[in-house]
Amino acid sequence: xxxxKKIREGDVxxxxxxxxxxxxxxxxxxxxxxxxxxxxxxAHVVGITGSPGAGKSTLVDGLIEWxxxxxxxxxxxxxxxxxxxxxxxxxxxxxxxxxxxxxxxxFVRSMATRGSLGGLSKAVGEAIHVLDAMGKELIMxxxxxxxxQEVQVMNYAHTIVLVLVPGMGDEIQxxxxxxxxxxxxxxxxxxDRDGTKKLQRELMAILDMxxxxxxxxxxxxxxxESAFEPVKFxxxxxAVATTILGxxxxxxxxxxxxxxxxxxxxxxxxxxxxxxILDPILNQLIVDGEMDRMVDKLLQGETDPVTLAEEVAGxxxxxxxx
Amino acid sequence: xxxxKKIREGDVxxxxxxxxxxxxxxxxxxxxxxxxxxxxxxAHVVGITGSPGAGKSTLVDGLIEWxxxxxxxxxxxxxxxxxxxxxxxxxxxxxxxxxxxxxxxxFVRSMATRGSLGGLSKAVGEAIHVLDAMGKELIMxxxxxxxxQEVQVMNYAHTIVLVLVPGMGDEIQxxxxxxxxxxxxxxxxxxDRDGTKKLQRELMAILDMxxxxxxxxxxxxxxxESAFEPVKFxxxxxAVATTILGxxxxxxxxxxxxxxxxxxxxxxxxxxxxxxILDPILNQLIVDGEMDRMVDKLLQGETDPVTLAEEVAGxxxxxxxx
Numbered sequence: 001x002x003x004x005k006k007i008r009e010g011d012v013x014x015x016x017x018x019x020x021x022x023x024x025x026x027x028x029x030x031x032x033x034x035x036x037x038x039x040x041x042x043a044h045v046v047g048i049t050g051s052p053g054a055g056k057s058t059l060v061d062g063l064i065e066w067x068x069x070x071x072x073x074x075x076x077x078x079x080x081x082x083x084x085x086x087x088x089x090x091x092x093x094x095x096x097x098x099x100x101x102x103x104x105x106x107f108v109r110s111m112a113t114r115g116s117l118g119g120l121s122k123a124v125g126e127a128i129h130v131l132d133a134m135g136k137e138l139i140m141x142x143x144x145x146x147x148x149q150e151v152q153v154m155n156y157a158h159t160i161v162l163v164l165v166p167g168m169g170d171e172i173q174x175x176x177x178x179x180x181x182x183x184x185x186x187x188x189x190x191x192d193r194d195g196t197k198k199l200q201r202e203l204m205a206i207l208d209m210x211x212x213x214x215x216x217x218x219x220x221x222x223x224x225e226s227a228f229e230p231v232k233f234x235x236x237x238x239a240v241a242t243t244i245l246g247x248x249x250x251x252x253x254x255x256x257x258x259x260x261x262x263x264x265x266x267x268x269x270x271x272x273x274x275x276x277i278l279d280p281i282l283n284q285l286i287v288d289g290e291m292d293r294m295v296d297k298l299l300q301g302e303t304d305p306v307t308l309a310e311e312v313a314g315x316x317x318x319x320x321x322x
Numbered sequence: 323x324x325x326x327k328k329i330r331e332g333d334v335x336x337x338x339x340x341x342x343x344x345x346x347x348x349x350x351x352x353x354x355x356x357x358x359x360x361x362x363x364x365a366h367v368v369g370i371t372g373s374p375g376a377g378k379s380t381l382v383d384g385l386i387e388w389x390x391x392x393x394x395x396x397x398x399x400x401x402x403x404x405x406x407x408x409x410x411x412x413x414x415x416x417x418x419x420x421x422x423x424x425x426x427x428x429f430v431r432s433m434a435t436r437g438s439l440g441g442l443s444k445a446v447g448e449a450i451h452v453l454d455a456m457g458k459e460l461i462m463x464x465x466x467x468x469x470x471q472e473v474q475v476m477n478y479a480h481t482i483v484l485v486l487v488p489g490m491g492d493e494i495q496x497x498x499x500x501x502x503x504x505x506x507x508x509x510x511x512x513x514d515r516d517g518t519k520k521l522q523r524e525l526m527a528i529l530d531m532x533x534x535x536x537x538x539x540x541x542x543x544x545x546x547e548s549a550f551e552p553v554k555f556x557x558x559x560x561a562v563a564t565t566i567l568g569x570x571x572x573x574x575x576x577x578x579x580x581x582x583x584x585x586x587x588x589x590x591x592x593x594x595x596x597x598x599i600l601d602p603i604l605n606q607l608i609v610d611g612e613m614d615r616m617v618d619k620l621l622q623g624e625t626d627p628v629t630l631a632e633e634v635a636g637x638x639x640x641x642x643x644x
Binding site: 052220271275298306309313318 | 375531539570587590592597599600602603604616626627630632635639
C-alpha cells in the first residue's frame with residue numbers, strides 16, 4: 001500500500017520502478033496494480049500513431065507544451081522504437097526532449113516491445129493506470145501503427161490520432177490494414193511539403209467510402225507545418241490539441257464514453273487472462289522439462305503441435321474444448 | 323485423409339481453401355494439419371522482410387523466376403499489407419505478379435493480420451506446412467518487419483533476408499528494434515539510388531559491433547539495382563538467390579540446422595498452446611455471459627482485471643500459479 005500511496009502522490013522514482021517491473025513482467029507488480037486500480041479512470045488517454053518518420057514525437061512534444069500552457073498535467077508512454085522519447089532517434093531530437101525533464105507536471109516513459117504474446121499490450125495498459133493514478137490528466141501513448149500489437153495498444157485510448165506525412169506513396173496502403181478504420185483524428189504533418197493536397201484528397205475519399213461513420217464523429221483532417229516554421233507549427237499544434245479536447249467532450253456529450261470504456265476494460269481483461277492462465281502453464285512446462293520433451297517429439301516427427309497442445313490442455317484445463 | 327492426400331498431390335483449390343480456413347481459425351482444420359504434418363519438413367523456408375516500399379515483392383518476384391529457372395517449385399506467403407501479392411499495391415505491380423498464375427510450380431497466397439494474440443503467427447506457421455506438404459521446395463514468407471507478430475513470423479524461417487533501400491533516414495533505427503539481430507542476409511535494394519554506399523557502410527558498422535557473430539555466419543550485404551535496369555537487376559537477383567541457397571547449405575554443413583528446427587518447433591508449439599488452452603476458456607466465458615459480467619464489475623470500479631483473471635484461472639486451471 002505504501003508504494004501505491006507514493007504513486008498517487010506522483011512520486012516519479014516509485015512510478016518509474018513500477019513501470020520497469022511491469023515491462024519485465026515481475027509477479028510482485030500485481031498487488032500494486034490492484035491497489036492503484038480503484039484510483040484510476042480519470043485520465044484522457046490519447047493514442048498517437050503513424051509510420052516511422054511521420055514526426056509523431058515532434059507533435060507529442062508540441063502537445064505537451066500546449067497542454068502544460070493551459071495547466072494540464074501530462075503523461076507520455078513512447079512505444080515507438082524510432083521515437084526520440086525512447087532514445088531511438090538522432091541526438092538533436094533527444095536534446096529537445098530534455099526540456100520537459102525539470103517539469104513535475106510531465107512524466108515521460110518509454111516502453112520496449114519485450115516479451116511475447118500480448119505482453120506489450122498488457123504492459124502498456126498497466127503503465128497507463130500508473131500514470132492515471134499519478135494524477136496525469138492527459139496521457140499520450142505514442143506508437144508506430146504497423147504491427148498487430150501496436151494496433152492493439154490503441155484499444156486503450158479514448159482518442160486515436162493518426163499522423164501522416166505527404167510524399168510517402170505506400171503509406172495509405174499500409175494504414176488501410178487496420179489503423180485507418182479506428183482513427184478519430186487525422187493529422188497531415190510537415191504539411192509544407194509537396195503532396196499535402198493529394199494526401200488530404202485521398203484521406204477525404206477514404207472517409208467518404210467508410211460505411212460506419214454516418215451520424216457519428218467524422219474524423220477531421222488537420223494539417224501541421226513542420227517545426228521549421230515555428231509560428232505556423234504552433235497554430236497547427238493548437239488546432240490538434242483543441243480537436244483532441246473536442247473529441248473527448250464528444251464522447252461524453254453523446255454517451256459514447258461508456259462504450260469506449262467498456263471496450264477498453266474488455267481488452268484489459270483479455271490481457272490479464274493471458275497473463276494469469278497461459279503464463280503459469282508455460283512456466284510449469286518449462287520447469288518440468290516437458291517443453292523440451294515435446295519439442296523432441298516434434299523434431300522426431302512422432303506427432304504434431306496441435307496434438308501435443310491438446311494433451312497439455314487436457315492435463316491443465318478443467319473444461320473440454322468443443 | 324482425403325483432403326490431406328489432395329494437398330500432398332498439390333491440389334491448388336484444396337490448399338487454398340485450407341489456408342483460408344486456417345486464417346479464419348476454423349476448428350475442423352486441426353485434423354487436416356495433423357494429417358499433413360508428418361509429410362512436412364522438406365522445404366527451405368525463407369523470410370523476406372523490410373519496410374513498406376523497400377521493394378520486397380519485386381525481389382520475391384525475381385526470386386520466383388530464378389528458382390523456377392533451376393527447376394525448383396516455389397511457394398509464397400505474403401503477410402505484408404503493402405505487397406502486390408496481397409492486392410495492396412498499385413495496378414502495375416499486380417499485373418506483373420499475374421505471370422506466375424499459370425505456372426503449376428508456383429503457389430502464391432496472401433494472409434491477413436486477422437484475429438488476435440499470436441493468431442497471425444500460428445496461421446502463417448500452419449500455412450507453411452500446407453505449402454511444404456504440397457511439395458514446394460522453396461517457401462518464401464514476405465512480411466513488413468515492424469510489428470512484434472511480424473518479427474515472430476520470422477521464427478518459422480530457416481533463412482531471413484532483410485531488404486533495405488537507401489535514402490530512408492529512420493530505417494536503420496527501426497530495424498535495430500529486433501529484425502537487425504536475426505537477419506542472415508542483407509539486401510540493399512534499388513541500389514542505383516543515392517545513399518547506397520552510406521547505407522552499406524552503416525550496415526557494415528552494425529555488423530562489426532554485433533557481438534554474437536564471430537565464428538558464425540556473417541550476414542553478407544548484397545545490392546540489387548532497381549528493375550528499371552533489367553540486366554543489372556537480374557545479376558543482383560542471381561546473387562541473392564545463390565546466397566540464400568548458400569545459407570541453407572551452411573546450416574547443414576555446420577550442424578546448425580538442428581538448432582534452427584528446434585527453435586521453429588518450439589515457436590510452433592507455443593502458438594498451438596495458445597490456441598488449445600486460451601481460446602476455449604475465452605469462448606466459454608463469452609458463451610456463459612461471464613465476460614460481460616466481469617467487464618461490468620470493472621466499469622463499476624468493484625475490482626481490477628488481475629483479480630478477475632486470477633479468479634478465472636482458479637476456476638479453469640488445475641495448477642496454481644506461484
